[in-house]
Structures are given as structure tokens and as C-alpha cells.
Amino acid sequence: NAGVMQNPRHLVRRRGQEARLRCSPMKGHSHVYWYRQLPEEGLKFMVYLQKENIIDESGMPKERFSAEFPKEGPSILRIQQVVRGDSAAYFCASSPQDSYQETQYFGPGTRLLVL
């Protein structure tokens, strides 16, 4: 049973370009969460999605950031017109249910560097 998969693992973009980060949850998991980790900081929640629905995007910046989890295919976190401050590690996690006791399984992350 493959774990949570993210690609690319490393992404370099110039200021003003777009970044697309992909996440395939574990088999059987229909809940996806995106987090951002700045250097030497803990993970900060960004958005929680189920198939075709955004459940909670309270942690996501209002501008330039968007996320989707289509019926088919991976979840996508999209950052438009990237700036240097977007440089961070972005982690995706998945769970089979949304219970607060349910363990979230994390992917290896995408490390975004904005030049």
C-alpha cells in the first residue's frame, strides 16, 4: 500500500511564475490536508479538502493560493505569481475520515525555492 505521494520533491521558480504542487493520498483516503513549513518552524495548516470540496481553507492566504481535489486525480496546490516569501516546504497529508482522533499520514513534501 503506497503512502502519500507528492511531486515534484523539489521545485524552483522565479518570482512571478506559477507553482503547482501535486498530492496523491493513500489508497482509500478521501481527506487531504495541506501544510506549509517555514525554516525552523512547525507545520501550519493551510487547507482541508475532500473529493471535489474545499472543507476549510482558513489557513490559506486569500490571494494567489488555491487548492483543488478533483474527482479523479491528485490534489493540486497552486501558487500564482510566486514571491520569495513563498519559499518553504509544503506537505500534504491524508486520512480516511475526519475524526479528530484519526491519524494523518504525511507525504515527503515539496520544497519550493523562489529565486
Added chain:
Amino acid sequence: GNSVTQMEGPVTLSEEAFLTINCTYTATGYPSLFWYVQYPGEGLQLLLKATKADDKGSNKGFEATYRKETTSFHLEKGSVQVSDSAVYFCALSPGGSYIPTFGRGTSLIVHP
């Protein structure tokens, strides 16, 4: 609001030494508590968890006890190995919420 406070790192130990990483929390209700480990260049892996007061989570020689009276969830291991070198994150999930709150992480370095 909810918050998690971990001891500052790095924690540097010799192999076979005893490890304690302190974690305290503030939360409303009755949260579940977690320890995650992050090895260099990888994502977080769940190390152990506890879902109610006085529960002890344990895995791979690590353990932590949910102490409601002191709002703590300290991580301990009796004899660390070089392979335990990683960053350790304490986290909580408040009752009724799916969004965990993470501490800033504590780096552990174990020397041979």
C-alpha cells in the same frame, strides 16, 4: 486558542543516553496528543499518540504520557541511538477538530 510549546533545540546526546523532550500545551476541551518525527528531507511520521488523560503512547522505545493536570506530553527514551537523530514535533488535535496544532519542533542530534 490552542498552542503547543516544545523545548528549544538542538538537543545533543551521546549514544545510549536518556532522552527527554518536553512538551506542554493549552487547549479547550479534551485534545488528542501526538509526537511526530521528521528525518532529514522527509515528511513527518507519526511516532506515537494518546487520546485521553493518563494514556501512555509508545513506539520504537519512545514513550509519552498524557498528563492533564500538568498539560504535558513529554517524550522519553531510555537509550537513544544515532539513527534517532531527527526533528521531533509535538502536536495536538482539539476535540471535534481535524486541524492539528504543531509545536516548532526539537532537533535531536545523537553522537556515536
